[in-house]
Each structure stands twice: as structure tokens, then as C-alpha cells.
Amino acid sequence: MKLKGTMTEQSYREDLIASKLHLFNDKSMRRFLYIIRETFPAMNTAYVLSWTPDQGEDLISFLVDTHSVIKIELDRYDATVAPIVDVYSIENWMKGLSKIFQIKFAVAFDLAKNDLV
Numbered sequence: 001m002k003l004k005g006t007m008t009e010q011s012y013r014e015d016l017i018a019s020k021l022h023l024f025n026d027k028s029m030r031r032f033l034y035i036i037r038e039t040f041p042a043m044n045t046a047y048v049l050s051w052t053p054d055q056g057e058d059l060i061s062f063l064v065d066t067h068s069v070i071k072i073e074l075d076r077y078d079a080t081v082a083p084i085v086d087v088y089s090i091e092n093w094m095k096g097l098s099k100i101f102q103i104k105f106a107v108a109f110d111l112a113k114n115d116l117v
Contacts, residue, residue, distance in 0.1 A: 001106040012107040019048035035072055035083055040064050045115035047108040063108045069093040
């Protein structure tokens, strides 16, 4: 998908940059960052694609560098509960995405690509 510089894209860009800063700098995100680094030791950058807080868990999907999406289900209250981790190729993740989510993904991919230059 080609980016056009729309206001929607700009809004996503701002949110995604904030999500990256939050992931790498906020103590509350340490468990997620640890899981990502454990799964992808050579990881350089990551962006939150979606975050669904459930009653007792958080379900978060991250774009990792420009090669994978990792979906993590993490118990919010009990750190001893093992997380559920699923890894997807970009191609598999993109299947069936709504148009609006495709735009968000394209912006995240663009940001990740620029981080890796």
C-alpha cells in the first residue's frame, strides 16, 4: 500500500511513534519488551499495532523490525502465568485486514523501515 500523507496517516504516525517510545521507555512495558527480545534477539525496533485490554489479560500485537508481527497475550495481574506468544509473517498478518488497519500497518512498516536505515 502506498502512503499518501493523509491526516489519518499522520494521526497513526504520531500514535505509533508514541507507542514505540512507550514500549522502550516505560516500566509497565518491560514484560512485553522482554518477550519480544527473547523471541527476536536481533530486534531493533517495534511498534504497537493493536492493544486489546481484556478482563485479566492484555492482547498486544507488535510489528517487529520489518519482518514479523508478534502477538502477545499477557496476564495483567499474575507475572507467573506464562504468556501466549504467536509470531506471524507479514504476508500472513496482512490477510483479511480491513482497509483502515492496512493503512495503520503501512505507516508502521514505513516507520520501522526508516528506523532500520
